[in-house]
Amino acid sequence: MVETPLLERPKKLTVENLSILYGDQVALNDISLDIRENEIFGIIGPANSGKTSFLRAINRMDEMSDDMLVRGKVALDGCDVRSWRNVYALRSRIGVVFPLPVGLPLTIYENVALSPRLRGVRNKVELDEIVERCLSRAALWDEVKDRLDSLGSLLSGGQQQRLTIARALSQEPDVLLLDEFSIAVDPVTTMRIEDVLKELREEMTIVLVTNLVQQARRLADRTAFFLGGELVEVGMTEDLFRRQVKDQRTTDYLEGRFG
Amino acid sequence: MSSFRATELDRRNQRRERWVRGLFLVMTLMLILPVLIILGTLAWRGHSVISLDFLLSFPTNGMTEGGIFPALVGTLWLVGVALVVSVPMGVAAAIYLSEYAPENLLTRSINLAIINLAGVPSIVHALFGVGAFVLFFNFGTSILAAGLTLAVMTLPVVIVSTRESLQAVPQAFREASWSLGATRWQTIRRIVLPNSVSGILTGVILEVSRTVGETAPIMFTGAAFFLPFLPLGVGDQTMALSLHLFTVSTQVPNVPEALPFGVALTLISLVLILNAVSIAFRMYLRGKKKW
Numbered sequence: 001m002v003e004t005p006l007l008e009r010p011k012k013l014t015v016e017n018l019s020i021l022y023g024d025q026v027a028l029n030d031i032s033l034d035i036r037e038n039e040i041f042g043i044i045g046p047a048n049s050g051k052t053s054f055l056r057a058i059n060r061m062d063e064m065s066d067d068m069l070v071r072g073k074v075a076l077d078g079c080d081v082r083s084w085r086n087v088y089a090l091r092s093r094i095g096v097v098f099p100l101p102v103g104l105p106l107t108i109y110e111n112v113a114l115s116p117r118l119r120g121v122r123n124k125v126e127l128d129e130i131v132e133r134c135l136s137r138a139a140l141w142d143e144v145k146d147r148l149d150s151l152g153s154l155l156s157g158g159q160q161q162r163l164t165i166a167r168a169l170s171q172e173p174d175v176l177l178l179d180e181f182s183i184a185v186d187p188v189t190t191m192r193i194e195d196v197l198k199e200l201r202e203e204m205t206i207v208l209v210t211n212l213v214q215q216a217r218r219l220a221d222r223t224a225f226f227l228g229g230e231l232v233e234v235g236m237t238e239d240l241f242r243r244q245v246k247d248q249r250t251t252d253y254l255e256g257r258f259g
Numbered sequence: 260m261s262s263f264r265a266t267e268l269d270r271r272n273q274r275r276e277r278w279v280r281g282l283f284l285v286m287t288l289m290l291i292l293p294v295l296i297i298l299g300t301l302a303w304r305g306h307s308v309i310s311l312d313f314l315l316s317f318p319t320n321g322m323t324e325g326g327i328f329p330a331l332v333g334t335l336w337l338v339g340v341a342l343v344v345s346v347p348m349g350v351a352a353a354i355y356l357s358e359y360a361p362e363n364l365l366t367r368s369i370n371l372a373i374i375n376l377a378g379v380p381s382i383v384h385a386l387f388g389v390g391a392f393v394l395f396f397n398f399g400t401s402i403l404a405a406g407l408t409l410a411v412m413t414l415p416v417v418i419v420s421t422r423e424s425l426q427a428v429p430q431a432f433r434e435a436s437w438s439l440g441a442t443r444w445q446t447i448r449r450i451v452l453p454n455s456v457s458g459i460l461t462g463v464i465l466e467v468s469r470t471v472g473e474t475a476p477i478m479f480t481g482a483a484f485f486l487p488f489l490p491l492g493v494g495d496q497t498m499a500l501s502l503h504l505f506t507v508s509t510q511v512p513n514v515p516e517a518l519p520f521g522v523a524l525t526l527i528s529l530v531l532i533l534n535a536v537s538i539a540f541r542m543y544l545r546g547k548k549k550w
Contacts, residue, residue: 059438061434061437061438064433064434064437066361066362066363088440088441088442089440090440091437091438091439092439092440093440094438095438096435096438098431098434098435100431102431102432102434102435104432104435104436104450105432105450105453105454106449106450114436114439114441114449115439115440118439118440118441119440164435167439171439171440
């Protein structure tokens, strides 16, 4: 199979002049970029540079909080997310993995079966099949297959994070957003999850926010560098790490001479 | 070695630590003391009257003899009506305030109003009950009017405690559920409510304890000093334990001394039993707590 060159693939997410404000505080200032199909798009940058806010704008989580204001446009498959009349359908197409693993206070089985249930899957056989498939793909099935009825929140941090990935996969998402997923995960599990992500790239578009510069290097096709709410630059990850950058600050950050 | 020896400052801190600890212990014991004295006195002076016959027969001879059956039944009626009204209303209001209401002036005003409502004296609630339920809605003096008055009075307790237990459920759970595409209600029903039941139950326990003991709000709205029959529905008047205690203690001459103590002991036992059942249920739920 010949892979289509990245920049010739259709745009999965288009972001135009996106600004995000919390009250008077600007979290993200006038960002424009696009993310291609089946790409792992890395976003790096220090704390408070607007990375998480960027993810929240994509699945319209700003509507669930009173003080977050979003200006500009985010489009999924060319269609402005604001114009989706059914925000729940929009969110169900976008999987999210949070920094600290959030195993919902349900059994392992129910954590993964929740999203299919929400979209109306009732058949037990079908649910069993989805649960097994998603847990397997998140590299967790072998560890939990004998205790699917125990609580998801009792798993270790690394297992819970894989559980949340399985849960996100159960949505059958087009886009997977990962927000610093490895913060509470040991290095071995991190590597296993990274392998999972490389496989998932075949089927979906992945936006990977990370604090670890090397993680972006290992995984991302392209990488964007956010700093203080500004998009400093976007480029092919290889180029950025070969110092083919437009802005000196990017090299400084990548080489750890920063902050 | 000298660095391990206690300095004057260390010794002073240790003395202060012991002193403060002792002070708090004394305060705690002083709180328990009245409870023990009350329970002890009631048990000691009232236990001789308590019997199955006392609980299950009508008062006789101008309420100086006989039992308390109609008052016991009446109290259960009143608590029942109050719970049926205030729990669904209070929980619904709390869910709205905690899960739906935007953070604005109106919401803050409502919250403030609820806290103030909790501070309104019960006699004022009684007068409100007379005006609203007995007269305006024309329920007359009845179990319905009295139960509704009790419900209004205890609503703030239910709302505040329910709201607090809803807010004790971590926000991260809601966000995770929303990002799966769940609506607010799906999130509440599947994630938030199952994890706050034990807290909501605490509010109900508090409400029951208050409702059983209240006298003023039911005096003018539905409770009678003496009725020779049991209430058959919410339209009837009824006797109630709390009012009966007031009556036999102060309003009726020649009551044997043990009788009021027996009534009080029954009342307090009823509260304790209801609380014990609720607490047991709560512990059972908390045992299944999921994070």
